[in-house]
Amino acid sequence: MIDISTKIAGVKLDGCVFNASGVRDETLLDLENLAKSKSCAVLMKSCTLAPRKGNPAPRCVNLKYGSINSMGLPNLGYRAYIKFSKILEEKYQKPLIASICGLSPKDNIIMFKAFNDTPVDLIEFNPGSPNTIGKPIVGYDFEEMDRLLDSVSKVTKKPFGVKLPPYFDLTHFEQMANIIKKYPVKFVTCVNSIGNGLAINPQTEKVLIKPKGGLGGIAGGYIKYTALANVRMFYQLLADKIQVIGVGGVYSGIDAFEMILAGASAVQIGTAFLQKGPGIFARVQNQLSNFMKKKGYQNLADFRGKLNTLD
Numbered sequence: 566m567i568d569i570s571t572k573i574a575g576v577k578l579d580g581c582v583f584n585a586s587g588v589r590d591e592t593l594l595d596l597e598n599l600a601k602s603k604s605c606a607v608l609m610k611s612c613t614l615a616p617r618k619g620n621p622a623p624r625c626v627n628l629k630y631g632s633i634n635s636m637g638l639p640n641l642g643y644r645a646y647i648k649f650s651k652i653l654e655e656k657y658q659k660p661l662i663a664s665i666c667g668l669s670p671k672d673n674i675i676m677f678k679a680f681n682d683t684p685v686d687l688i689e690f691n692p693g694s695p696n697t698i699g700k701p702i703v704g705y706d707f708e709e710m711d712r713l714l715d716s717v718s719k720v721t722k723k724p725f726g727v728k729l730p731p732y733f734d735l736t737h738f739e740q741m742a743n744i745i746k747k748y749p750v751k752f753v754t755c756v757n758s759i760g761n762g763l764a765i766n767p768q769t770e771k772v773l774i775k776p777k778g779g780l781g782g783i784a785g786g787y788i789k790y791t792a793l794a795n796v797r798m799f800y801q802l803l804a805d806k807i808q809v810i811g812v813g814g815v816y817s818g819i820d821a822f823e824m825i826l827a828g829a830s831a832v833q834i835g836t837a838f839l840q841k842g843p844g845i846f847a848r849v850q851n852q853l854s855n856f857m858k859k860k861g862y863q864n865l866a867d868f869r870g871k872l873n874t875l876d
């Protein structure tokens with residue numbers, strides 16, 4: 566029997582694939598659909614203090630190999646997700662993960678404190694989406710990340726991880742890893758979308774999405790190799806003491822296998838879930854199990870992180 570279960574910060578997951586925050590996870594109905602699917606955890610939409618409508622539409626468009634979005638954090642406000650977590654815990658036996666994306670340091674502290682007394686198992690801190698108009702991508706401001714991690718670490722009682730933007734420079738991987746190691750961060754999620762891409766329709770000679778003159782986060786197949794590099798670098802730099810969750814361009818069991826081989830302890834699916842629906846979770850995990858069987862692997866520990874380089 567192939568075992569693809571995993572643990573994140575000590576929380577047992579029946580499989581190793583679950584939803585990425587931001588796709589079909591905003592309403593209670595969305596979250597119940599995830600709870601009923603084969604996603605092995607329910608990760609809620611990144612929340613802010615007050616509800617937000619997000620950016621004007623069109624704000625998310627499928628592309629040939631992925632998607633571009635500038636959602637602008639539409640969400641129902643953190644109080645709704647606290648309420649939903651209680652409902653979900655009563656009805657379903659599935660690990661629950663909150664995602665916090667405060668628009669100010671003070672907002673983050675308020676929300677981290679508020680989630681202390683909820684049934685959520687884990688918190689994924691999303692310190693800065695690429696799409697919030699007027700806000701920088703906080704993950705690229707190393708001093709601010711240091712301050713934010715310091716302040717939320719002091720107030721949270723829940724195990725928490727950090728969702729990171731993609732890094733491209735070797736010194737940036739090291740700088741961010743050194744900051745993360747200072748705090749009780751249990752996992753990093755690599756990667757958020759590649760910020761501020763531009764998709765164009767050559768027929769209409771127009772951009773595809775409305776916010777920010779057409780600029781938006783690029784996700785899906787286009788970012789798989791960047792995501793793999795980030796998973797690998799953080800797996801090595803954090804010495805497997807802080808876990809890595811891989812996200813970006815996972816459509817198949819082989820994609821998930823590659824993430825785990827690079828060092829991921831679990832894998833999230835965003836764009837493929839948007840495009841293919843909730844059946845993607847069972848499909849990817851079945852394909853992963855079949856591929857492991859062919860290779861003679863019994864569980865994730867047999868190959869996780871064991872990527873070879875060319876001598």
Ligand code: SIN
Binds near residue numbers: 782
């Ligand atoms: C959004 O709502 O704009 C996406 C959130 C994110 O990229 O973190």
